[in-house]
Amino acid sequence: MEKKAGEKKTGWIGGFLHIFCALSYSLQGLWTGFKSSLAIRQEITIFIVLALLAWYFDLTYKETFFSLCGWGLVIVAELFNSAIEEALDLITRDYSPQVKAGKDMGSAAVFLLVIMNIFGQTILYYPILFDK
Numbered sequence: 001m002e003k004k005a006g007e008k009k010t011g012w013i014g015g016f017l018h019i020f021c022a023l024s025y026s027l028q029g030l031w032t033g034f035k036s037s038l039a040i041r042q043e044i045t046i047f048i049v050l051a052l053l054a055w056y057f058d059l060t061y062k063e064t065f066f067s068l069c070g071w072g073l074v075i076v077a078e079l080f081n082s083a084i085e086e087a088l089d090l091i092t093r094d095y096s097p098q099v100k101a102g103k104d105m106g107s108a109a110v111f112l113l114v115i116m117n118i119f120g121q122t123i124l125y126y127p128i129l130f131d132k
Contacts, residue, residue: 029079037082039110043075050121057128070120074113081106 033040050071054064084106088099 033079033082037078040075040078040082043071043078047071047075053125057125059124063124067121067124070117074110074117077110077113081110 034044047068050067051064053059054067059067085103088102092099
């Protein structure tokens, strides 16, 4: 029996195939975010700089993990924020206080994570740079 479009995959093989489909959708989402959002490109650049700094200063695996995961959460929040903005733009392009509030709250989430990361990265790198 053939599957129709939109039908869920069932069984062991269907479940296994679902993993690859989900991975494909996730990678498409990352690529779309990268192509369409300057903020995501900037945050990925910062992620790469942090990875290079971790290597240069020979951070421990734990320090590197927390540094990169912390900034990775900023990228995740930016992806959510961009998705919210895209969805709200589908609803209306006209000014709406409710749409503005939704977009502002998504932006605030990213901002708070950036501030937390600035403090976290400062705590991590201050002793390396200034306690010599």
